[in-house]
Amino acid sequence: DTGVSQDPxxxxxxxxxxxxxxxxxxxxxxxxxxxxxTLGQGPEFLTYFQNEAQLEKSRLLSDRFSAERPKGSFxxxxxxxxxQGDSAMYLCASSLVDGELFFGEGSRLTVL
Amino acid sequence: xxxxTQPDIHITVSEGAxxxxxxxxxxxxxxxxxxYVQSPGQGLQLLLxxxxxxxLVQGIKGFEAEFKRSQSSFNLRKPSVHxxxxxxxxxxxxxxxxxxxVTFGTGTKLQVIP
Numbered sequence: 001d002t003g004v005s006q007d008p009x010x011x012x013x014x015x016x017x018x019x020x021x022x023x024x025x026x027x028x029x030x031x032x033x034x035x036x037x038t039l040g041q042g043p044e045f046l047t048y049f050q051n052e053a054q055l056e057k058s059r060l061l062s063d064r065f066s067a068e069r070p071k072g073s074f075x076x077x078x079x080x081x082x083x084q085g086d087s088a089m090y091l092c093a094s095s096l097v098d099g100e101l102f103f104g105e106g107s108r109l110t111v112l
Numbered sequence: 113x114x115x116x117t118q119p120d121i122h123i124t125v126s127e128g129a130x131x132x133x134x135x136x137x138x139x140x141x142x143x144x145x146x147x148y149v150q151s152p153g154q155g156l157q158l159l160l161x162x163x164x165x166x167x168l169v170q171g172i173k174g175f176e177a178e179f180k181r182s183q184s185s186f187n188l189r190k191p192s193v194h195x196x197x198x199x200x201x202x203x204x205x206x207x208x209x210x211x212x213x214v215t216f217g218t219g220t221k222l223q224v225i226p
Contacts, residue, residue, distance in 0.1 A: 033213070033214065035216070040219075041218055041219070042116075042118075042202050042216040042217050042218045042219045043156070043202070043216045044216075045213055045214070045215060045216075048213055055213075056213055091155075091156070093156075098144065098163070100146060100158050100161050101146070101156075101158070101204075101214055102158075103148075103155045103156040103157075104155060105154075105155045106155065
């Protein structure tokens with residue numbers, strides 16, 4: 001059990017560029033979650049997968065955001081045409097079904 | 113829709129004093145409830161969880177929480193706070209089985225004074 005890992009840990013980009021984050025969950029976990037956290041706020045739900053199926057996507061998430069988990073293992077979160085309002089910490093977590101969430105360290109996005 | 117309310121944004125306690133952080137949830141069935149802690153620059157760490165059974169659950173670092181269905185609450189307590197407990201605390205609610213996401217509250221920041 002090596003924990004949840006996220007890459008990159010920090011990304012600085014210019015407005016309008018695309019960025020992609022990767023999450024490697026704990027190997028036996030079949031659920032994977034993406035959250036966004038801004039300063040002073042709790043983690044805000046973005047989307048989650050059970051195996052390779054995306055079960056729910058937040059209605060707050062614009063079409064510029066897309067997530068995949070192609071083989072039910074790692075996941076990617078892509079943000080297209082980034083805006084300054086996208087600056088945040090993007091958190092990945094994994095769990096067993098009906099289990100507690102184990103979080104990674106997060107990927108911090110700064111949009112200039 | 114499920115939701116969590118943490119009414120206290122910021123709490124200050126003296127070291128050695130007792131602590132209670134409030135959490136109220138909204139969920140249509142029997143919830144799964146969690147408390148997580150986040151120290152500055154650190155990831156979220158699970159303190160304790162309630163799935164079923166005994167409504168008083170024990171967690172790590174001397175924390176406990178009590179599930180009260182009638183009040184839709186899951187308050188976190190600690191009898192004697194240590195300076196190292198200064199952090200932000202998040203309550204979260206999820207559901208059993210099926211297609212259930214986990215929703216977090218906005219957090220309570222705990223300051224501990226000597």
